[in-house]
Amino acid sequence: MKKHEAPLDLYPAVPFSDILEKTNVKDEERSMSKETEKIFKEVQKYIDENTDGEPTEEELNELIRKFVDDYNGQIPGPLTPDNAEDAEDYLELAYSSDNAKDALKYAKQALKLDPFNYDAEALVIEFKSTDVTKLVRDYEKAVKNATKHMDEEGYFEEENIGDFWAILETRPYMRLRRAYLDALVNCRMMRRAEEECKELLRLCENDNMGVRFVLMHIYAYFEDEAGALELSEKYGGYDNTQILLPMSVIFYKKGNYVKSRQYLKRLVSRNKDFVRFAKMLVGDSSDELDDIDVSYSYTPNTIEELVIEMQDNLYLFVDLIPYFDWALREAKKFK
Template sequence: MPFNSLQGPMPTEQAMQEVLAEIQGGNFETIDEINDFLNKKLLNPTPKKAPSSNKDRAQQMIYEAMEVQGAKRYKLAEEALNLDPNCIDAYVILAENASTPEEAMVLSKKGMEIGKKELGKDFFKENKGHFWMILETRPYMRAKANYAETLYELELGIVAIKEYEELLELNPNDNQGIRYKLFPVYLETGNLLEAEKLLRQYEEKTAHGLYNKLLLELCKNGFSANAAKLLKEAKKANPHVIPFLTDKNSIPMFLPKGYRLGDESEAIIYADEHFQFWEKIEGLQKWLKKQ
């Protein structure tokens, strides 16, 4: 699994965008005709058509930028913005390279507001609940997620919660992994009830799901019998987490780009995101040694 889930699988999205453009530009009258077209395309792929507008050319540059790192990434984003001043994803990428969290917040917010205006109020009402499945919403969703993240970095947790919750309302399937970002903000702001609701909504037998369930129990009820039970379940799902939470293993400076469930890579990413909450629990290491 990719570590940064906010952006999504860009190559897949790019391919979907290209096929959608061909379908929209074709003279198809029935679903059967579209299916025939797709089947023929799978059997006999045709060369990619050059983008026909500045908006399309800008988005093509963004897809290229998402596949590279460093100066080239940000140069492509700037070029995309020159072609299309309303290129939302360009603002998302440039926010990564911002010199301050405040600047990142401004850039992300600008992209988000452009997306909101382009989609329109009626679109939000009609498509709420399955937003991510509509390709044209994704730049807006990425910008909004980045905006929420910068708010949290600026210690504006209450405002960040609102943005994250709105993202989950628009897309309860949570393809972006917003729930993993929202849970720590709930803890940081003392919203334990909302944190509990979130874990129930997204019941997961993974390190994030099970260790967060344990973490919440420890915050609410201390070293209870239920906490001991939850610890066993969590260790069964990924035994590598505890050594990182107790400083037996150090969290590496460079995090994995992806992770496998039950693997040490998953443990590193979980510990990096949640260590600050675990270290606040007095007597944790002593309790863990007894279990």
């Protein structure tokens, strides 16, 4: 199976920022939004249709420049139900809809036009599920069918394992499995969630979806010191809030206060907001945490990240006020 990687990866001679600027696609962090994925697919299709054999780097650069020129001359107007044509159009309408009824309708239409549109399938599952257990079962069935299809298409060949995010066609599949992982966690099916994390990291070693952070908190939940140490070594997370905090928690739960304090000290030196966060959590001002806006994004190693970490891993932190009380007292001793 040929990998259809993003032009940024395939054609480094043409800066991705140039394409973004010329096509008016705003993506400040250059993360792969669905809009940029769509453009990359169009670039790949344009290249495939206009080349025979393996083009040279100079030919590739010229093709991309021509694509950008053509694209700029054909930028469509606003997308509406009247001018939507393909599954991607209806998926975009589903995401932009301001009510669940219309979003479900558009997602179903996208899935009708493309039965293997896993982003649309995930939306349909979310909107149709009546409880979290049904959500898990629906995702489980969808992932099973999607995996069978992806295997038949050749994406599970050995050369692709570990690089799934670099392959445009596998990203919707990875997002489907990430949603399945979230559903497992929400149902507190933690052993199954642990195995799903490991499989996602096997398929995408670079971990573009932050699965390592989910797994680290699961390890903290199970007090799995060995697993946590191996994971933090692999991804070099000793300066990351969402690695350091659960590592400190693990050793606290195991009664190893020396080790817990060592990770806590690293955390406090890295995230200057930890003390303020802990004070709010254990004091009478915990409701102030609700006023911290984390609806769109956050800056790493800030109180916003700590709030998101708490929200995403309530199963771990809900009964850990004694840890934060201890950590606050210890943090005050640090120079």
